[in-house]
Amino acid sequence: MNWQALANPARFKRLSDRLLPWFAGGAALCLAVGLYLGLVASPPDYQQGDSVRIMYVHVPAAWMAMFVYANLAVAAAASLVWRHPLADVAGRAMAPIGAAFTFLCLATGSLWGKPMWGTWWVWDARLTSVLILFFVYIAYMALNSAFDDDTRGARSSAILALVGAINLPIIKFSVDWWNTLHQPASVSRLDGPSIHASMLTPLLLMAVGFTLLFFALALVRMRAGLIERRLAALSYTRSADAGVASFR
């Protein structure tokens, strides 16, 4: 595959036209089944009762917050090293999606923490590092649009995205390295998940649904970003033409 050719809006449109229905349809299916299992068919937790159902949106949102950021960091590296035009467009397209998932992770976590822990918020290592992730997303978007010159915006925000990637292992291992109010990981454990199968199934379905939704949204937003670039280039050449014309 010719990677440079993908930056052509028409080619990218063709590729995304082929992939988009699968992503969107798959997301709708996974989320529908996941919601049914999570809200209706799965049992309440032996300790937390029905409040455990918040887990089926909170945990996938948290995974997405980190997964989208990992993608953002890869795009940033591709932008800085290979100067691939698609990488900047991808970064700009993905950042708001990641910020939305991070916000949802924080908000639903707060709604779960109040009845179970007894507080909306604590400054423990896990919660604080995720809040920092949210701020990094916001800073990325702000920096990206802070320059008149798009390339400069893309370059400086890409550097920020790579520096911020150091936060990912901190978030992941915060619950193991320090004592926190937040409990350790339930699914990604060496000895297998500590969640009963009837609760693990909706959790994983929601996670797959969110992932497919992310891919679908990223494709749509990248297509929009490519068209925007094309339009900017057109209006640039046109004003240049006009300038030459008026000169004559």
Added chain:
Amino acid sequence: MKLPKARAARRRRLAVLLLAGLGLGTAAALTLTAFDDHLVFFHTPSDIADKKVPLDRQMRIGGLVEVGSLERVQGTAEVRFRVTDLEHAVPVAYVGVLPDLFREGQGVVANGKLAADGTFRAREVLARHDENYMPPEVAEALKRSGRWNETMGAGTAPPAGPPPAPATQR
């Protein structure tokens, strides 16, 4: 159309990036190691017994609510209980709303100050839970079959090894 010059530039940028990443990673690791003690969210009763923490300040203590220690002081809204890490225990006094998960044997984090008489006066009591999730019937079955770890569900890791994973048991 790959000019060798462009390829060299790309390789240089990649090297700079990797070096910068390495430096940043080392710096972060060093900083986190240096701040290790300050990132602790709560202290254990053993920390207090060993006087590892300044006792005259506001702080958080964490552990299990000792089974059989919970009592409500007659005529007031005050509750008293002992927080234990199975080695040492600290008596706690608290006036206020307790979270739904609060019960004997459960993990808690209390924020407050140690009084002169050795009682920890809590301003806030938060509950912890662990990473195990299962339906009530499964929890019952585990308890009946004797495969229930003493500290399971409490929100404090047992001293030796992880608890049996309930996910595989139906």
Added chain:
Amino acid sequence: MAEFFAMGGYADFVWTAYGLTAAVLTVLAVSSVRRLKTLERDLAAAADDEHDR
């Protein structure tokens, strides 16, 4: 049915969490698709202009 909506006494927390998630993701999806549609129209118009000249 009422029992389902009561969520064992955690209705406020559970339904707010799900409602918020649905709202945020819907707004994100709708705004992304709308922006693409607008831009696609703009591009078609610009291409026509180009063609006319």
